[in-house]
Amino acid sequence: MTQAAKKRADRDLTKGSLPKHIVRLAGPMALGILAIMTMNIVDTYFVGQLGTDQLAAMSFTFPVVFFLSSLTLGMGVGVTSVVSRAVGRKDHPKARRVTTDALALATIVVAVISVAGYLTIEPIFTMLGAAPKLMPLITEYMSIWYFGAAFLVVPMIGNAAIRSTGDTRTPALIMLGVAGLNMLLDPLFIFGVGDWEGWGIGGAATASVVSRGVALVAAFWILRRREDLISFEMPDMTEVLQSWREVMRVGAPAGATRSVVPLTNAFITALIAGFGTEAVAGYGAATRVEAFALVLSNGLTASLGPLVGQNWGAHQKDRVYKAIIYTCTAVAAVSVAIWGLLYGFAEPIGDLFTDSDEAIAVFVLFVAIVPLGHALQGTFRAMSNAWNAIDRPFPAAALSLLRTVGLIAPFAWLGAEFFGISGMFWGIMLANATAGLVAIVAAKPVIESTDHE
Structure with a gap:
């Protein structure tokens, strides 16, 4: 067997050891997530060196950036679902058609949103509460960001298509390259070099656009030259519209529910905030640490997209069930281990963020309680990804809304009202655990009620 043939065989998720596939898929997934998180932290750090106004201006851009990112991630979920099932059926023409059409749809959507966003920068950010003195800085940043928004959106869709083939390593390497390039360009574009003073906050946006542009080129090259998933033939509009319907059937609910998270x-x-500034500081530090603590768990659950999709497309329901069980078991083991580390080293980790005893106490309380629910929270994420992969987006969306709106918000409020800040953290933990339990109960009925294509 040639090296190329061996690689193709390894990426065929309908055969071979499921635990091996899960480990092979999850590692790069986690690295890709970590790369994106690092990129955001680096941007924030360097912009913070410019001054408080610049940091505040960038902070105001987060909700808008998160909204478009959520929409893109939703479309990526849709692409993974449709393309992976086509790959599982060995229907390469379908996979190529959907990938090509999804990239076109993403380009159209981002163009419309970018133009509308550019024309409404001032009213949107005024509505979000930005002070007039920050508006020039926000406009400087967002004008560049909107101009290069396609460089953010299109590579994410392309990487989703690559993952659908069973290759999570290449997208991870692309994102690591983007993060590394952005880390190099940020100080250069923001602060300048020699007699050039740089572009300030606009330099941060430019660095992101240039870095993402490299990802765009890399993703297109791989999709076209290696995977043959981009077609330049004149399409039949009936087929194009069908592709768009299939992608957005999964992508729209996934994107909408992600938008509720902020x-x-x-x-x-x-x-x-009702418990004071020190509590906010401790909570903010704890949630940042929690995000890193969830990286491996999220990588494991994200691996279910291509794994379940390919096996569902190949009509191998038994492998779908086993993949879900293995993944949830691995998530539980990882979650327990990480909780133990966080609990054991809570105070030293808290000391890295603040020297306030009160803030550290809140930090320690959070990491002792909330991560107890990570194992079942991972089950919730696993089932959401699995349901999206088999073209059942509405149970996944309903579960997501149940967790955020129906459980976390009221449980946290009730806990805070009756038991203070510790009660609030117990409420969040119980909400995540309950969402996981509901997912377990609903898992088999949802899968059994779904017909294969």
């Missing part, structure tokens, strides 16, 4: 986070932050 609203829930804002509500929780408002609750924490």
